[in-house]
Amino acid sequence: MSSQDDLKTWQRCRVCGxxxxxxxxxxxxxxxxxxxxxxxxxNGAASLGECRNGGRCVVTRKTRTACKTCRLRRCLQAGMxxxxxxxxxxxxxxxIHYLQQGQEKDPRVQEVDHKRHDEASRVLATSSDSTTTTGTCGTDANKCRSNSNDKARE
Amino acid sequence: MSSQDDLKTWQRCRVCGxxxxxxxxxxxxxxxxxxxxxxxxxNGAASLGECRNGGRCVVTRKTRTACKTCRLRRCLQAGMxxxxxxxxxxxxxxxIHYLQQGQEKDPRVQEVDHKRHDEASRVLATSSDSTTTTGTCGTDANKCRSNSNDKARE
DNA sequence: GAAAGAGGTCACGAGGTCAG
DNA sequence: CTGACCTCGTGACCTCTTTC
Structure with a gap:
């Protein structure tokens, strides 16, 4: 009802939106x-294999099941x-603090924080390219299933 | 248990019935x-070639294997x-909502419903000539474009 | 005791298989 | 090529655990 319900309600999934x-x-x-x-x-990202799209899949509610590698990458980028x-x-x-920062940043967890990035890059390095493409992996490429005729359109 | 079994049982295939x-x-x-x-x-509709009946085949359980082009057209019109x-x-x-309605109409799919028409005609247009959209196949849904704000969560 | 996240459960759909 | 059947991943709920 109160603030924390709202808090949750208007939040979007950091991975798929x-x-x-x-x-x-x-x-x-x-x-x-x-x-x-x-x-x-x-199991680690290694078990997922490589993205067929070079790690540039756009992860949305509709497309999130298409490429697990990119989905996991988004998870790690979100700080999970x-x-x-x-x-x-x-x-x-x-x-509230988290939301104000607009990031997955908790002052109390900061020492965990760099561990996060380590983890992210390590796991990603095993799976695909090591660049850990930041930002919203968001080019217009939604052709993870490269041969499907209808791309997920959003 | 039985509820969703019923749900599925009294549903009929949107393509062949x-x-x-x-x-x-x-x-x-x-x-x-x-x-x-x-x-x-x-593979896309293009690989199927053209309907020898001008895209007016009636797709039923018995006839569905006869014309793949019309079957695919029905699939797309059904929103697939x-x-x-x-x-x-x-x-x-x-x-709950579905069962209460007692219809084969999912309110959440309704918005997909008119999107259907778009997609169907678009994809079909790429595959064969434009005459295909005028099918007998029942639904000549010519309704389009309403608000696609979804309470739909899935 | 209430709130809320972690982890488990299992209904269900996608995709693969293979006899027909 | 078709479609009945199978396997596996997904995600909506549920229960358990922990914190407020």
């Missing part, structure tokens, strides 16, 4: 991306990691 | 039309596409 279900593994994500990360990151996971509720000030 | 096996590629279809679409649409596929289990909201 859908309405977020909550704060999972260190970032606001939807249920799907939460489960995906929980499942996938255990096992080390960021934690049981129990988060304090309100945490979330 | 047989009992639907589930919600595939964005429409309720039978197993056959699901597989057909999965196989065919990858790779991008509208949906993974995972259905939300309770979907089931």
């Amino acid at each position: 859908e309405a977020a279900a909550g704060f999972h593994f260190g970032a606001f994500t939807c249920e799907g991306c939460k489960s995906f990360f929980g499942r996938t990151h255990v 990691s096992r080390s960021s996971s934690r049981y129990g509720r988060r304090s309100n000030w945490f979330k | 047989e009992a639907a096996a589930g919600f595939h590629f964005g429409a309720f279809t039978c197993e056959g039309c699901k597989s057909f679409f999965g196989r065919t649409h990858v 596409s790779r991008s509208s596929s949906r993974y995972g289990r259905r939300s309770n909201w979907f089931k």
Whole structure:
């Protein structure tokens, strides 16, 4: 009802842009991306193989299942990691602070923070290129399934 | 248990009218039309050639294998596409609402419904000549463009 | 005790297989 | 080529655990 419900409601999934279900593994994500990360990151990105699109897939609600490699990359870029996971509720000030920063930044977790990036680059290095393309991997390329006729259009 | 079984049972394939096996590629279809679409649409409609009947074949359970072009046309008109596929289990909201309506009309798919027409004609236009859009096949849906703001969550 | 995230469960769809 | 059947990934819910 109150602020924290709103907090959650108007948040978008940092990975696919859908309405977020909550704060999972260190970032606001939807249920799907939460489960995906929980499942996938255990095995590591290496098991996913390479993106057929050179790691430039656009991850949206519709396209998120098309390329797991890019989805995991987005998860890591959003700051998700096992080390960021934690049981129990988060304090309100945490979330507010997080949102004000507009990033996955918690002053209390900062020491974990660089661990995050390490993790991200390490995992990504094993899977695809090591450049860890920042920003929204967002070119207009939605041809991850290269031979499908209808691209996901958004 | 029985509810969604019923749900699926009294649904009919949007393409050929047989009992639907589930919600595939964005429409309720039978197993056959699901597989057909999965196989065919990858290659695109162009590979099918033209309908020898001017695109006016009636697609039923018995006749669906006769003309692949018209079958694919029906698939597209039904709203099938790779991008509208949906993974995972259905939300309770979907089931309850769907069952209460007692119709084969999902309110959330309605917005897809007019998108349907666009896509169908667009894709078909690329494959063969423009006469194909005038089919007997029942739905001459000429309604377009309303607000596509979705409460739809899935 | 309530709130909320982690992890588990399992309904379901995509895609593959293969006899017909 | 077709479509019944199978496997596997997905994600909506549910339960458990932890924090407020």
